[in-house]
Each structure stands twice: as C-alpha cells, then as structure tokens.
Amino acid sequence: MAKLNDIINWCNSTLKSSEFKDYAPNGLQIEGAQEVTKILCAVTASQDAIDAAIAQNADLLLVHHGYFWKGEAYPITGMRGNRIRSLIKNDISLVGYHLPLDSHPTLGNNAAIAEILELENIEALDESERHPIGNIGYLKQAMTPEGFKKYLTERLGFDTIHLNADKNTIQKVGFCTGAAQDYITKAYEQGCDAFISGEVSERTFYEAKELNVHYYACGHHATERYGVQRLGKAISDQFNIEYSYFELNNPI
Template structure:
C-alpha cells in the first residue's frame, strides 16, 4: 500500500512534469481515496476504462489521455460530466501524464516504439528541445519501404497506412507517437528516410511526396498504449502495488 501523494510525487519527479508546457494538466486530475492498493492503467480515461477500474476495485486510474484539455469548455456536463461523476462517486483518483510520458527516455511511448522496432542510436527529432517529444533512430540495415510497412503492421498490431516517397530504401527513421503527423517536416529537415506517427491528415499525402519522406500512420492508440503500461509497472514495482492494464483496442 502507498499513499496517493507518494505515488504522485514519484511520478512527477520521474517524468519531470514541471519542465513541460502541455495541453492539459499532468498528474492528479481527480482526487480519490488517499491510500492506493491497486492501479488500473489505460490509454484514455473513457467510460469503459472507468467501469473496468470499478469492476477491478482499483483505487487509481492511470492514463495517457485524461481531461481538461486546452480549449475545452469549462462546464462539467454531458459525457465528460458522467465520467467525472462516476470517478468521484466511486472515490477513484484519475492521474494522467501526456507529453512527459511521450518523452521519457525509458518509460515513454517513443522509447517503447524504438525498442519494439529495434532502432539504434536514438537522437532528438528536434535538437532544440530540452526533452524531445519526437526522436530519430536507425535500422540495423536498410530495407525496402514495403518491408518496413510489414514490420510496423506486425509489431504494432495495426493496419499501417503508408504514404509513398521516392526513396528506395529506409534506414534513418523519425518517429513521434499519437497525432504528430505534422512533424514530418522536422523529419525532412533531419534527412530521415521515413517518419512514423499515429494519425494521418489529407495534407500528409502531399507532404510525404514533396518532402521525400515515407510516412507511416500506425494508429494513435496503437502507438501510445506502451508508455502508460511501462509507467504503471514501474509504480507497481516501486511501491509493491497490484497493477493491471485495460486494453480497449481503439482502431484509430
């Protein structure tokens, strides 16, 4: 057993949350009971994830996508109101980490992608960033764009969308999980052969061709289901807590 505050302090220090400017508050978003015995992790604080936390008698729901995003309306009503009401009525804390969890060099979503794809010599996608949100890595040997798509589809469990460029082989790869398709220009600036993210926009089709960078959309959810699991496991080990992960296989 650990206190909620002990867990928050450890997570905030580990992820260096105070050093990020983010689109939503990182850390505690809804306060539940002060003692924690069990944590449930999920990518997004959906109603199904909340219901799973209740069913599993979790004290804390740890997610990557929480609430109170920049530009959201202030009133707590409708779908979001129902979610928050359910958490409060069941005395379950909601803790969310967004960009700090993308960026962390060991626990983060990008670090997990690098490990899964066996990328080497990891660098910052944007060298000006103190804590890079995106990265660059190198395949052990150059492969065809078609072979790389097959690897991505198999290892990430998502039907990868490939937007073609002119390059015949791929070795230097830029990547940033989630909805970071517009970072393809940064990948081009760094002379990457390919760039990976979660989502794709209509404009990305033309950018891939004109920037000559192969683009692979591997799913927002599919690319971001790893960091929260790594963080949950680390918290579980640090405080000797029960931990589980709720997977809702979002096809987006």
C-alpha cells in the same frame, strides 16, 4: 498500500512533469482515495476504462489521455460529466501524464517504439527541445518501403497506412507517437528516409510526396499503449502495489 500523494510526487519527479508546457494538466486530475492498493492503466480515460477500474476495485486510474484539455468547454456536463461523476462516486483518482510520458527516455511511448522496432543510435528529432518529444533511430538493415510497412504492421499490431515517397530504401527513421503527423517536416530537415506517427491528415499525403519522406501512420492508440504500462509497472515496483492494464482496441 501506498499514499496517493507519495505516488503523485514520485511520478512528477520521475517524469519531470513540471518542465513541460502541455495541453492538459499532468499528474493528479481528480482526487479519490488517499490510500492506493491497486492501479488500473489505460491509454484514455474513457467510460469503458472507468467501468473496468470500478469492476477491478482500483483506487487509481492511470492514463495518457486524461481530461481538461486546452480549448475544451468548462462545464462538466454530458459525457464528461458522466465520466467524472463515476470516478468521484467510486472514490477513484484520475492521474494523467501526456507529453512527459511520450518523451521519457525509458518509460515513454517513444522509447517503447524504439525498442519494439529495434531501432539503434537514438537521437532527438528536434535538438532544441529540452525533453525531446520525437526521436530519430536507425534500422539495423535497410528495408524497402513495402517491407517496412509490413514490419510496422507486424510489430505494432496495427494495419499501417503508408504514404509513398520516391526513396527506394529506408534506414534512418523519425518517429513520434500519437498525432504528430506535422513533425514530418522535422524528419525532412534531419534527412530521414521515413517518419512514423499515429495519425494522418489530408495534407500529409502531399507533404510526404513533396518532401520525399515516406510516412507511416501506425495508430494513435496503437503507438501510445506502452507508456502507461511501463509507468504502471514502475509504480508497482516502487511502492509494491498491484497494477493491471485495460486494453480497448481503438482503430484510430
């Protein structure tokens, strides 16, 4: 058992959450039980994830995509009202970390992608960022564009979408998980052969072609299911409490 505030303070310090300008609050979003014996991790605080937390008697739901995003309506009604009511009724805390969990050098989503793809010599995609959100890595051996698509599909478990460019081989790869398709321009500026993210937009088709950078969309959910698991394990190790991961395969 651990104190809720101790867990939040440790996470905030570890992830340096106060140093990020983000689109939603990082850390404790909804306060529940003050004593935590079990954590459930999920990518998004969906109703399915909340129901799983209730079924597993979790005291804390740890997510990458929480609530209270900039631009959202203020009233807590409808679908969001149902979710928040379920959490409060069952005394479950909601804790979310967005950009801090993307960029962390060991616990983050991008760090996990680099390890899964066995990329080497990791660099910042944008050196002006204090805590880089995107990165660059190098394949041990160059691959063909189609070979790299197959490699991504196998490693990340997602039917990768490939937007073609003219380059015949790929070795220098930019990557940023989630909805970072517009970072393809940063990859171009850094001389990358390819850029990986989660989602794709209509405009990305033309950008990949005209910038001559192969683009690979590997799934928003699929590229971001690693950070919460790593953070959940780290909390479990630090405080000697139980954690588990809830997977709801999202095809987007």
